Amino acid sequence: MHLPESKRHLLSKSTCMMGIQxxxxxxxxRKRPDLRPEISAAQQMVFQKGTDVGQLAQQLFPEGKDATPIDSYHYAESIRQTYEWIEAGEKIIYEATFQYDRVMAAIDILVCKKGKWTAYEVKSTTEVKDQHIKDAALQYYVISNAGLTLSDIYIVHLNTEYVRQGExxxxQLFNTVSIKKEVLALQNEVExxxxxxxxxxxxxxxxSKDIGTHCFDPYECEYMEHCWSHVPEVSVFNLSRxxxxxxxxxxxQGILEFHQLPNGYRLTSSQRLQVETYLKDYIQIETNELRNWVQQLKYPLVFMDFETFMPAVPLYNNSxxxxxxxFQFSVHVQEVPDTQLKHYEFLGKPEADPRKEFINxxxxxxxxxxxxxVYNKAFESSRLKELQDLFPEHKTDIDKMLKRIIDLMEPFQKKWYYSPSMNGSYSIKSVLPALVPELSYKELEIGEGGSAMAAYEGLLNIDGAAEKKRIRESLLEYCKLDTLAMVKILEKLAEV
Structure with a gap:
């Protein structure tokens, strides 16, 4: 091992990957921190999952020394500590940190066995991705040039085949994949x-760099709002499919808005409808199809919506x-048209598996x-079939539910009703303001599914009763609006 560099690093692995993108x-x-947006709750949950999974993977190699810095300003201490532990003969180091040519890189787990060092980088994904190879290639370059020879380097990722039973x-939770061959092939590129x-x-x-697919590949860039500020709300980037x-x-080619599209430019029928309704400012309504769809409905109608969350590490048995x-549902029941609604709801507690009480x-x-x-039949049907496998005693009841499901998304997906304000989308978040502008998700604390997932899972880390109560009320309000929105959308369709 070479002695640690005295100068602070200019680049880290993460900033190098930013520059590559x-x-x-x-x-x-580095230069415009004022442009950096606030991290959303959903994005913060993604980061937290990565941290939690990384710490859990340390159990694969227990009793190691931890070189994690106290904050991002103290990586020099981590580099010095890593060097001293290696020189002292330590065999397992977490967050082992190295620097070469003013580039700093930390590896999640560094292990010495029979005199040979092996590096393990932990990812909270379910497979090895291209960006992981680039990450690891830079780590290998820095570690090797800092004077430590690596016999191999691995990606440790989650195993989707693992089903939790008990502790x-x-x-079994992790899969470990050697990527040394791919990493070595990139060493010249790393320089x-x-x-x-x-x-x-x-x-x-x-x-100078124009917008492009790199804006969201491999990750959505946090500066898109700034770089895309010249793109109007309705543009060719909204063309569906x-x-x-x-x-x-x-x-x-300089074509940004619909009116700039050349005559005869090849579009699908849905894209052509999207362009024409916007340019001519009209709403497309297929009256006969809509009436037939509405008239087939059998009362009492049950408007149903689910919310789910997706823990990276399974929290419950049989997951x-x-x-x-x-973890949550909202149901509005209407016995006959234009009558008062009955509302039913359920919201579990993440400390315990909510699925049995949910289905009951x-x-x-x-x-x-x-x-x-429902809105998007595929989602609710898939979840019901999974619950059917988990609780076979409810097979008959769930079969009956599945046969009764009808998809409110269908009239919009098939363009029987299309408004230019939907901007090419048929999601309920686009359909609702077009048909029922008085109802809105914008005023809700939790206004979309990703935030609901993050909020529910986040309850595990909140101790205060008042804060928990506030979040639970926000979750209930959000899910309730989903089913109420379906009621109001159907009322509008029935008026056609």
């Missing part, structure tokens, strides 16, 4: 990445990494012979 992203991160079995990133950091003005590369081909776990209460709330109205 887009030089502007790196430059803004968590970390040996170029570092040189280019250092050049970017020396620039006095932001680098058009591949991103084709949208950018139009953009690079797997990232499995959808239903759902069966009771949806009993009857009328249609069960």
């Amino acid at each position: 887009c030089p502007k992203r790196l430059w803004y991160y 968590l079995d970390v040996t 170029n990445w570092i040189a280019e990133n250092k050049r970017v950091l020396e620039l006095k003005v932001e680098p 058009m591949k991103a590369m084709k949208k950018f081909e139009l953009y690079y 797997q990494p990232y499995q959808h776990v239903p 209460q759902l069966i009771a709330a949806t009993k009857g012979k009328g249609h069960i109205v």
Whole structure:
């Protein structure tokens, strides 16, 4: 091992990866902190999952020394500590940190066995991805040039085949994959990445780089709002079911808005409808199809919506990494048209598996012979079939529910009703303001599914009763609006 460098690092693994994705992203991160947006609750949950999974993987190699810095300003101490532990003969180091040529990289787990060092990088994903190889290639480059020879380098990721039964079995929870061959093939490129990133950091003005697919590949860039500020709310980027590369081909030709599309430009029927209704400002209504769809409905109608969360590490027996776990439902029941609604709801507690009580209460709330109205039938049907496998005693009741389900998304997916304000989307978040503008998710503390997932799982880490109560009330309010929105949307369709 070489003695640690005395100068503070210019680049880390994460900032190098920013620069590889887009030089502007790196430059803004370092030079324009004012542009950095606040991290959303859903994004914070993703980061927290990565941290939690990394710490859990340490159990694969227990009793190691931990070089984690107290904060991001104290990596020099981690580098010094790593060097001293290696020199002292320690065999397992967590967050082992190295620096070479003013580039710093930490590896999740470093293990010495029979005199040979092996590096393990832990990911909270369920497979090895291209960006993981690039991460590891830079780590290998820094560690090797800092004077430590690695016999191998692995990605440790979650095993989706693992089904929890009793205590968590970390040996089954993780898969370990050697990527040394792929990492070695990238070593020359790593030198170029570092040189280019250092050049970017020396620039006095932001680098020239237009928007492109790199804005969201491999990750959505936090500076998109700034870089895309010239793109209008309605643009070719909203064209439904058009591949991103084709949208950018139009953009690079100077075609950004619908009116700029050349005459005869090839579009699908749905895309053509989207363009024409916007340019001519009209709403497409297929009256006969809508009336037939509405008239087929059998009362009493049951409007049903689920919320699920997807723990990276299974919390309950008979669950797997990232499995959808239903934790909440809202049901509105309408006996006949234009009558008062009955509302039923359920919200579990993440400390215990909510699924058994969920399905028991759902069966009771949806009993009857009328249609069960959902928005996006595939999601609710899939969750019900999973619950059917888990609770075979409810097979008959769930079969009856599945046969009664009808999808309110269908009229919008088939463009029997299309408003230009939907901007090419038929999600309920786009349909609701177009048909029922007086109802809105914007005023809710929790206004979309990702935030609901994060809020529910986050309850595990909240001690205060008042705070828990507030979050639970927000979750109930959000899910209730989902089913009420379906009621109001159907009322509008019935007026056609």
